[in-house]
Amino acid sequence: MNEIETKLHQSIKEVVKECFDYDAADNLVMIETPKDTANGDYSTNIAMRLTKILHQNPQVIAKTIVEGLSKKLDEVEKIEIAGPGFINFWIKKSALADVINTVLQQGEDYGTNNSGNGLRILVEYVSANPTGPLHCGHARGAAWGDVICRLLKKSGYDCLREYYINDAGHQIDMLGESIYQRYLESFGLEFHLPEDGYHGQDVKEITEEIKKDVGDKYLHTTKEEAVKFFRWEGRTRELARIKEDLKYYRCNFDSWISEQWIVDQGRVEKSLQKMIDMGLTYEKDGALWFKSTEYGDDKDRVLKKSDGSNTYLTPDIANHMYKFERGYTKLVNLWGADHHGYIARMKAAIQALGYGKEDLEVDLIQMVRLVENGQEVKMSKRTGNAITIRELVDDIGCDAARYFFISKAVDTHMDLDLGLARSQSTDNPVFYAQYAYARICKLLKQAPALQILDQYDLLTDQKEVELLKQISSFTKTIADAAATRSPNKMCNYIQKLAQLVHAYYGSDCKVNDPNNPELTAQRVALLSAVKTTLHNALDLIGVSALETM
Numbered sequence: 001m002n003e004i005e006t007k008l009h010q011s012i013k014e015v016v017k018e019c020f021d022y023d024a025a026d027n028l029v030m031i032e033t034p035k036d037t038a039n040g041d042y043s044t045n046i047a048m049r050l051t052k053i054l055h056q057n058p059q060v061i062a063k064t065i066v067e068g069l070s071k072k073l074d075e076v077e078k079i080e081i082a083g084p085g086f087i088n089f090w091i092k093k094s095a096l097a098d099v100i101n102t103v104l105q106q107g108e109d110y111g112t113n114n115s116g117n118g119l120r121i122l123v124e125y126v127s128a129n130p131t132g133p134l135h136c137g138h139a140r141g142a143a144w145g146d147v148i149c150r151l152l153k154k155s156g157y158d159c160l161r162e163y164y165i166n167d168a169g170h171q172i173d174m175l176g177e178s179i180y181q182r183y184l185e186s187f188g189l190e191f192h193l194p195e196d197g198y199h200g201q202d203v204k205e206i207t208e209e210i211k212k213d214v215g216d217k218y219l220h221t222t223k224e225e226a227v228k229f230f231r232w233e234g235r236t237r238e239l240a241r242i243k244e245d246l247k248y249y250r251c252n253f254d255s256w257i258s259e260q261w262i263v264d265q266g267r268v269e270k271s272l273q274k275m276i277d278m279g280l281t282y283e284k285d286g287a288l289w290f291k292s293t294e295y296g297d298d299k300d301r302v303l304k305k306s307d308g309s310n311t312y313l314t315p316d317i318a319n320h321m322y323k324f325e326r327g328y329t330k331l332v333n334l335w336g337a338d339h340h341g342y343i344a345r346m347k348a349a350i351q352a353l354g355y356g357k358e359d360l361e362v363d364l365i366q367m368v369r370l371v372e373n374g375q376e377v378k379m380s381k382r383t384g385n386a387i388t389i390r391e392l393v394d395d396i397g398c399d400a401a402r403y404f405f406i407s408k409a410v411d412t413h414m415d416l417d418l419g420l421a422r423s424q425s426t427d428n429p430v431f432y433a434q435y436a437y438a439r440i441c442k443l444l445k446q447a448p449a450l451q452i453l454d455q456y457d458l459l460t461d462q463k464e465v466e467l468l469k470q471i472s473s474f475t476k477t478i479a480d481a482a483a484t485r486s487p488n489k490m491c492n493y494i495q496k497l498a499q500l501v502h503a504y505y506g507s508d509c510k511v512n513d514p515n516n517p518e519l520t521a522q523r524v525a526l527l528s529a530v531k532t533t534l535h536n537a538l539d540l541i542g543v544s545a546l547e548t549m
Contacts, residue, residue, distance in 0.1 A: 002099060002472040004075055004091060005031045005042065012046055015068035020054055020061075033473060037462070040080070040088035041096070041469060047085035058085030096468045097456035097522075103471060103529035104452060111536050115479035116157030122323050123149050125334035126246070127164040130239040131175045132202055135386040137336070139249065140414075141365045142389070143405040145334045146251040147487035147541050154540060155482035160328065161253045164319060167235050168259040169312070174198060175238070176231025182207040183218060183230065200385055206237045245390050250398060250542045262318050268310060271318040271353075272303060280352050295348035296357070317349045324355060331360045332485065334410075340364060363485060365410045372418040396421040399543045403430035406541050407491040424549075426502075429495060433538065434546045436498035439505050440531045441547040447512040447524045456522045463504045464526060470497050471533040478540065487541060494537050501530060 008031050016024045024046070034043050047062035054061060062085040069079060069087075075095035080088050103110045125145025128138050145161070152159040166172075178197035182204055185191040193199060210233055218226040246252070262268060275281050275290065282289050286306035290313070293300050303314045323331050331350075335342070343362045351357045370377040370387060377387070392401050400421040407429060408414045426432045444450075459468065474493070481489040511523045535545040 002475060003102070004095060004098075004472065005476060007073065007075065008042060008044070008089065011069055011072045012044060012065065014072070015065050016046070016050070019064050019068055020050070022050070022053065024050070033469065034088065037466075039082065039086075040078075041091045041465075042089040044087050044089075045085070047081075047087060051085075061085065062087050093460050093465065094455060094457050096465060096472065097459050097526075099468060099472045100456055100525050100529045101452060103532050104450075104525065107532060108536060108539075110532055111475050111478050111540070112154055112156075113475050113479050114156035115483065116152060116155045116159075118156060118158050119330060120158045120160075120328045121152060121330040121332060122160045122162055122326075122328040123152070123332045123334070124162045124164055124323075126251075127166065128242065129166045129171050130235050130242060131171050131198055132200055132238065133388040133390070134242055134245050135388050136368055136370060136392055136416075137365075137386075139389045139392060139401060140368050140405045140410060141334050141336070142246060142249060142251045143402045143542070144363075144365065144410050144487060147402075147406055147490070148332070148334075148482075148485050150540050150542070151478060151482035151485075151487065151490070155479050157482065160255055162255040162257060162323075163253045165239060165256060165258045165260075167239075168263050168315065172231055172235055172260075173227075175203075175234045176227045176229075178203050179207050179210065179230040179234045180218075180223070180227050183211060183226075186211055187216065187219060189219075202238070202241070203234070206234055209237065210234075245388070248398070249389050249393060250402065257319065257322070259315055259319070262315055262322065267318040267322055268315050271321050272310075272314060274353070275303070275317075278352070290345075290349065290352075292345050292348040292352070295351045297344045297348040301345050301348075313345060313349070316346065317353075320346065320350060320360065321353065324359075329359065333360070333362045335362055335364055337364045337366050363410060366413045368405070369413075369415045370418055371415045377418065399434070400428070400430050402542050403433075403491065406487045409486065409488050429491070430543060431549075432502075433494045433498045433534070434544070435549055436501040436505075437531065437534050437538070437545045438547060438549040440501060440527050440534070443505070443511050444524065444527055444531065447527075448517070448520060450524055450528050451521050453521060453525055456525065458519045458522050459526055461507070461509050463500065463507050463509060464523075467497075467500050467504060467526065467530055470500055471529055474533050474537065490537060490541050494534070494541075497530070497534055497537065501534070 009026075009029050012029050013024050016022055028049055029046055030044060030049075032043050034040055047058040047065060050056075050061050051058045059081060062081045066079050066081060066087060069076070075091055076089050077092045078090040082088055106112070123145060126134070126138055126142050128134055134142070149159050149161045174194060174197045177194050178199070181191040181193050181197070186207060210230070218229060280291055281303065282291065287302050288304035290301045290303050301313055302311050304310055320331060346362075347357050347360055350360045396418060404416050404421055420428055421430075424431055426435065459465070477489060477493045481487060509523065511520065511527060513520050538545045
């Protein structure tokens with residue numbers, strides 16, 4: 001909340017206590033910004049929310065609250081009751097403008113808040129197998145997860161960004177086998193690529209890189225020794241490429257946890273034994289089963305197969321236990337939509353081991369289609385394979401790629417129009433936002449130097465009022481987007497602010513007026529505050545703020 005909203009919120013709670021002897025919870029008092037300015041600058045439905053609690057008519061409650069508030073709120077010009085009991089507030093223009101100095105003083109820190117109250121939260125995202133390059137399906141989850149973490153950190157959460165490296169299963173064995181066979185091929189020897197192996201260009205390139213380093217050494221060892229070497233060497237080099245591509249996409253991680261490390265540390269066997277000791281398992285048909293139906297799953301799950309090998313679930317349980325052991329009280333996973341059925345069994349395991357079912361939350365990422373000229377684009381022109389993150393960034397730019405993926409909720413399917421993303425037009429939302437920033441920069445370069453003023457009483461044009469209200473709601477928007485893990489709300493905010501900037505730019509409000517230096521100084525300060533807010537908003541989603549376009 002901004003300062004005015006906080007004052008309204010606290011004053012309403014105080015009046016409710018004074019007039020009705022009732023302690024209203026923070027989440028009961030809602031302060032909203034009406035879409036229609038005819039309904040005021042702010043509004044609350046507290047009277048209607050108290051009706052069932054106080055057993056009174058909402059209009060009667062509203063009248064009592066308004067009488068109490070009129071003695072407390074110097075910032076308010078007018079309070080009215082509307083409809084069944086809405087309370088609408090009109091704020092004094094001078095009070096609205098107080099946000100200008102707040103923004104100018106805080107600079108890049110404007111928007112920082114403590115709504116997370118230090119909650120320790122671990123967000124795991126991307127976590128693709130290190131068996132090939134990241135493609136566009138990963139791009140959506142990578143951008144979404146990265147911005148979630150930016151929002152959480154900005155909102156006072158103790159947030160860790162984590163990538164779980166799936167490097168202990170059959171897919172890594174096949175990577176090692178595939179590189180070994182390509183290695184044999186490179187020496188003109190007979191080779192046999194496994195059908196479920198990896199046939200991509202990246203494997204050929206990695207094979208050549210390894211060959212330069214080791215020469216023909218692994219022609220003179222056992223196949224077992226060679227495949228073991230190629231397995232880990234391939235995994236390491238593929239992972240290095242993944243890290244480079246994520247950095248290229250402006251996605252950084254705090255922690256990289258290897259499944260193989262989890263296994264080598266004995267954590268899988270430790271968690272398995274704990275489940276056995278707690279009576280959470282039983283044996284059937286030579287396999288070890290988890291009683292997951294007792295914790296909400298639709299059927300019990302195998303932990304250890306009859307051949308003695310673990311299922312995918314077993315090391316995943318150990319991994320999640322390790323997250324809790326490190327002191328994180330909330331776990332968030334971003335998974336592909338095809339993992340929908342996996343959520344219940346993982347939540348069951350969490351609950352069975354003594355944690356809350358809601359301590360783990362999973363956001364599912366729906367599919368993305370790349371579209372150009374109305375036709376779906378599936379394959380890379382260069383390799384004939386799926387389009388990689390790096391290729392997408394090279395094509396439409398990192399700003400456009402991130403913005404488009406963040407702008408729509410991940411639980412919905414989306415089409416990314418490549419032609420629109422490349423276009424330098426106001427139909428392109430990222431261009432529209434960056435152009436607004438560039439326009440502010442242009443205006444400020446032509447205007448006198450910024451002055452910090454004691455009052456901004458001349459900013460009375462409705463377009464200026466709307467700009468003030470929008471930048472005032474920035475911190476509240478961040479806190480809300482963080483709490484709901486909804487980065488798309490930031491894109492909505494940016495589009496609204498950009499729209500107001502373009503409208504102001506094209507209005508009769510002359511920023512640099514030599515005949516009115518006092519008004520000019522106030523408008524320069526306003527635009528400087530808007531510039532800082534828009535810059536901070538773009539930075540939160542990892543998009544560049546361009547001074548010229």
